[in-house]
Amino acid sequence: MTHSSRIPLLLLAVLATTAPGQERAQAYVGAHVIPIEGDEIPDGVLIVQTGRIVAVGPRSKVEIPSGAKVHDVKGKVIMPGLVCTHSHVGGPSGGDRSGPIQPDVRVLDSIDATDVGFQKARSGGLTLLNVMPGSGLLCSGQTVYLKLRRAKVIDDLVIRLKDKSLAGGLKMANGTNSQGDPPRPGTRGKSAALVRETFVRAQEYRSKLEAGRRDPDKMPERDLGLEFLVEVLEGKRVVHHHTHRHDDIMTVIRLKKEFGFRVVLHHVSDAWKVADHIAASKTPCSIIMIDSPGGKIEAKDIEWRNGAALEQAGVLTGFHTDDPITDSRLFRRSGGFAVRAGMSRKSALSGLTLAGAKMLDLDDRAGSLKRGKDADFIVLSGDPLSVYTHVEQTWVEGKKVFDRSIPQDRLHAVGGLGASDGQAWSACACCGGEEAR
Amino acid sequence: MRTLYTTMLLAALATTVHAQEKTSLLAVRGQRVHTVAGPVIEDGVVLIENGKIKAVGRAGEVPIPEGTETLRAKVVTPGFVDAHSVVGLAGHLNQDHDQDQLDRSKAMQPGLRAIDAYNARERLVGWLRSLGVTTLHTGHAPGALISGQTMIVKTTGDTIEEAVRVPFAMLAATVGESAQAADGKSPGTRGKVITALRQKLVEARSYADDRKDAAKAKTLPRKLDLEVLGRVLAKEIPLLVTAHTATDITTALRLQTEFGFRLVLDGASEAHLLLDALKKAKVPIIAHPTMARTFGERKNASFELGAQLKKAGIPFAFQSGYESYVPKTRCVIFEAAIAAAHGLGPEAALQAATLDAAKLLGIGQTVGSLTPGKDADLALFDGDPFEYATHCVGVVIDGKVVSRVTR
Known part of the structure; x- marks a missing residue:
C-alpha cells in the first residue's frame, strides 16, 4: 500500500493500525492449522503481514490485530507451502555432452519463468522448488532454488542469500544414468574416480585461493567450475545426489566422508536396505514414490516403505516430484503413500514441507508456519493426505499465486483444453529416461 | 435290512467323498460390502463355493457353514x-x-x-x-x-x-x-x-x-x-x-x-x-x-x-x-x-x-460385481480403496485366496 501526503487523514487512519511501510495485516481465521513445527491446531489463526508470518496459534490465544483483513477459512486446512526438493519444471537444462563433470553450468540460465509447469506446481500447493539439471552426467551443473512467486522472468523467482548470491546446490549422479559412451564413464569405478579427481582439483584450487588472499600475486585465474566446487567443499553449497542402488548410495557416503561435502541423497530406491548406514552418516534423503517397482534395473527394489525405514533409522526424510516423473499437482500423494507404507503422519507432512526446506538450507524462512518465516502457505479443502482434498489457494510471501475458484487457475489444476499450452517437458525425461530420475 | 443299511452307508460315503472332492467353501465378511451390482451392504457376507459366488447378503442372513474359512475386512469390493x-x-x-x-x-x-x-x-x-x-x-x-x-x-x-x-x-x-x-x-x-x-x-x-x-x-x-x-x-x-x-x-x-x-x-x-x-x-x-x-x-x-x-x-x-x-x-x-x-x-x-x-x-x-453365480474375485481393504493410505489386505480370485499381504 502506498500513501500520499495529500491525504493526511487517511494516512493517520492507516498509521493507527499499521506501522509505516507495512501492509495491512491479513488474518486467516478458523482453519485447522498444521504448522508442522508443533501440534496441529483444530481452530487456528494465521496472521500475515508484509509477506511474513506474524502469528500462528489457536483462536483463543492469538489476538487479531485491529484493522486486519479477516479471511474466514472455517472448515479448511492451512499448512505451509509444499517444498519439492527435486523438480525439472520450467525446461531446465544443464551440462552438455562435452564432458562428464560440469559444475560451472548454471541451470538458472535455461529456465522459462512463464512455463505453465510452474502454475501447475502452484496448483498442487508447491511454493518452493529445487530445479535441477538431469542425471545424465556425473555432475550436470548448478541447481537453483525458486520461490513460486508470480513472475515473468527467472530473476524474480530466485532466492538471494545474505551475501547476495543465488540459493542453489550442485547436481550430481551415479549409477547407470550417468554412465555411457565417452566422455562419460563406462563403469561405477571410473565414475567415482572421475569425481574424486575433480574434488582433489577443487581442494588444490581452494589452497590457491587461500594463498591468493594472503598474497594477491598468487591469486589463481578464475575457474567458474572449481569456484563452485570450493563452495561445496566449504559447506556453503549442498550436493543433490541422484542415486538408486544400495552400493551407489554407499559410494556417495564414502565420497562425502573423504571430501567433507554436504549431500542430500535423491530417489534412494534401495534406502530400505541401508537405512542404518545412511543414518550413521547423517545424510538426509529426498525420496520418490513410484506406483510400481522397476522401470530400470537399478530401481527394481524401490519400496514405498523407504519413508518408514528412513524415519525409523532417524534420517531426515523429504519427498520430491522429479516432475515430470510424478506430477507436481499430485505431490501430496507422495506423503500419502509413505503413510500407507508405515511412515508417521507427522514425518510425512514434514517430508512435504520442513524437511525439504532444511535440505535446501532455507528452513529459516520456509517449511513451517512460524512467526518470522515467509508467509508461504496453502489453503486445502480437507486433510492434506486425502485423495479427495484439493488445494484451494496457494500463497507465496503473503501474495496469492493460485486460486482454484478462478477458471484459468482451475484449468491448470485439473487439465483440459489449453491446460498444457506453454509447458516444456525437460529433456525427454519420461520417454528416454536418461536425463531424470 | 442289512443290505439296505450297507447301501445307505455306501451312498453316504460316496456323497462325503464327492463333497470332499468338489466342494470348496470360503466366506468373506466385510463391514462394508460393495456389491456394485446392488446397494452397499453394511456388515455383509460373501459366501463362495467352488470358485463362484454362492450368496451375498447381510451377516446372519447368509449362513456360513461351520468350519468355513472366513476372511474379514473393513471394506470388500469386487476384484x-x-x-x-x-x-x-x-x-x-x-x-x-x-x-x-x-x-x-x-x-x-x-x-x-x-x-x-x-x-x-x-x-x-x-x-x-x-x-x-x-x-x-x-x-x-x-x-x-x-x-x-x-x-x-x-x-x-x-x-x-x-x-x-x-x-x-x-x-x-x-x-x-x-x-x-x-x-x-x-x-x-x-x-x-x-x-x-x-x-x-x-x-x-x-x-x-x-x-x-x-x-x-x-x-x-x-x-x-x-x-x-x-x-x-x-x-x-x-x-x-x-x-x-x-x-x-x-x-x-x-x-x-x-x-x-x-x-x-x-x-x-x-x-x-x-x-x-x-x-x-x-x-x-x-x-x-x-x-x-x-x-x-x-x-x-x-x-x-x-x-x-x-x-x-x-x-x-x-x-x-x-x-x-x-x-x-x-x-x-x-x-x-x-x-x-x-x-x-x-x-x-x-x-x-x-x-x-x-x-x-x-x-x-x-x-465385475459381487453377484451369485459370478467368479469369486474379491478385493479386501482396510478403508476406502481410493484413499492414498488405505491398504489392500487380501485378494481372492476364483474362490482362492491369492494374496494375504498388506499393501
Whole structure:
C-alpha cells in the first residue's frame, strides 16, 4: 500500500493500525492449522503481514490485530507451502555432452519463468522448488532454488542469500544414468574416480585461493567450475545426489566422508536396505514414490516403505516430484503413500514441507508456519493426505499465486483444453529416461 | 435290512467323498460390502463355493457353514478390472528381454497373439494382484498402426494357460502421431496412416469374401493377418483404437462408419471436446490413465474426463495404460481414485473400475460385481480403496485366496 501526503487523514487512519511501510495485516481465521513445527491446531489463526508470518496459534490465544483483513477459512486446512526438493519444471537444462563433470553450468540460465509447469506446481500447493539439471552426467551443473512467486522472468523467482548470491546446490549422479559412451564413464569405478579427481582439483584450487588472499600475486585465474566446487567443499553449497542402488548410495557416503561435502541423497530406491548406514552418516534423503517397482534395473527394489525405514533409522526424510516423473499437482500423494507404507503422519507432512526446506538450507524462512518465516502457505479443502482434498489457494510471501475458484487457475489444476499450452517437458525425461530420475 | 443299511452307508460315503472332492467353501465378511451390482451392504457376507459366488447378503442372513474359512475386512469390493494394460508382455526391468509389447518392424501385424508373449510370473502381475486387481485386459501396446492382439487374464496362475480367460479380446490399433513410422519410413503422416489401414481392411474384406466362396476357398492360401482382420470386419472382435486428439478420435469414428467394425476407443484425451459425437456413435471409451503425463497428444488431458463421460452417459472404464519408463505399470485403482476425487465420486469410480470395465470387455456375465453365480474375485481393504493410505489386505480370485499381504 502506498500513501500520499495529500491525504493526511487517511494516512493517520492507516498509521493507527499499521506501522509505516507495512501492509495491512491479513488474518486467516478458523482453519485447522498444521504448522508442522508443533501440534496441529483444530481452530487456528494465521496472521500475515508484509509477506511474513506474524502469528500462528489457536483462536483463543492469538489476538487479531485491529484493522486486519479477516479471511474466514472455517472448515479448511492451512499448512505451509509444499517444498519439492527435486523438480525439472520450467525446461531446465544443464551440462552438455562435452564432458562428464560440469559444475560451472548454471541451470538458472535455461529456465522459462512463464512455463505453465510452474502454475501447475502452484496448483498442487508447491511454493518452493529445487530445479535441477538431469542425471545424465556425473555432475550436470548448478541447481537453483525458486520461490513460486508470480513472475515473468527467472530473476524474480530466485532466492538471494545474505551475501547476495543465488540459493542453489550442485547436481550430481551415479549409477547407470550417468554412465555411457565417452566422455562419460563406462563403469561405477571410473565414475567415482572421475569425481574424486575433480574434488582433489577443487581442494588444490581452494589452497590457491587461500594463498591468493594472503598474497594477491598468487591469486589463481578464475575457474567458474572449481569456484563452485570450493563452495561445496566449504559447506556453503549442498550436493543433490541422484542415486538408486544400495552400493551407489554407499559410494556417495564414502565420497562425502573423504571430501567433507554436504549431500542430500535423491530417489534412494534401495534406502530400505541401508537405512542404518545412511543414518550413521547423517545424510538426509529426498525420496520418490513410484506406483510400481522397476522401470530400470537399478530401481527394481524401490519400496514405498523407504519413508518408514528412513524415519525409523532417524534420517531426515523429504519427498520430491522429479516432475515430470510424478506430477507436481499430485505431490501430496507422495506423503500419502509413505503413510500407507508405515511412515508417521507427522514425518510425512514434514517430508512435504520442513524437511525439504532444511535440505535446501532455507528452513529459516520456509517449511513451517512460524512467526518470522515467509508467509508461504496453502489453503486445502480437507486433510492434506486425502485423495479427495484439493488445494484451494496457494500463497507465496503473503501474495496469492493460485486460486482454484478462478477458471484459468482451475484449468491448470485439473487439465483440459489449453491446460498444457506453454509447458516444456525437460529433456525427454519420461520417454528416454536418461536425463531424470 | 442289512443290505439296505450297507447301501445307505455306501451312498453316504460316496456323497462325503464327492463333497470332499468338489466342494470348496470360503466366506468373506466385510463391514462394508460393495456389491456394485446392488446397494452397499453394511456388515455383509460373501459366501463362495467352488470358485463362484454362492450368496451375498447381510451377516446372519447368509449362513456360513461351520468350519468355513472366513476372511474379514473393513471394506470388500469386487476384484478390480484393468481395462487396458500391457503387463505380462511388459516387465518391470524395462530391458529388451522383458519388453514384448511392441514390435515396430511392420506397421500392421494383426497376427501377433498376446497369448504367445505373456509371462504369467512377471513381478508386475503379482504387484497388481496384491493391490486388488484381479482381471487384466492386456496385450500389444499402442504405438504401431496395428500392433497385435490383446487378451483377458486373471492375475493368477503360473502359465498363460492357467491365467487366460479370453485369448483374443481385441485387436490393438493406434492412429495419430505414434502410429507413424520413424526415420522417414511409411506411413509417415496422419493421412498415410489411415490410407494404409483402409487399404488393409479392404483387402481383408475381399479375402473374407473369397473364403466364403467354396470354389475359391479351396486354393486360397492362409493369411493369418487377413483372417484376423476378417474377424474384426465380422464384428467378432472389436478394434481397440488408441486415439488422443479430437482429430484422431474423429478419424476413428469415420473409419467405423465406413467399415462397420465394433470400435472401442482407447486413450481419448480430448474426448471431452467430442461428447455429443461419441454419445451418438455409441462408442465405449477406455480412458487414458488419469495421471498420464500431459504432453504431446495428451496435452489437453483432464483429471475430470471420467466425470464428463459419466455425465454424458458414455460407457467408459479406466486403465493402467503403458509407460515406456516409470511407473512401469500404473494401477487402475489409483487412476480411478484421481477421477473419483475430480467430480466422478467414489461409487461411480468403483463401478467404472469393476462392473463397467467387465461389461466393456464383454465379460460382464462372469466378473465385475459381487453377484451369485459370478467368479469369486474379491478385493479386501482396510478403508476406502481410493484413499492414498488405505491398504489392500487380501485378494481372492476364483474362490482362492491369492494374496494375504498388506499393501
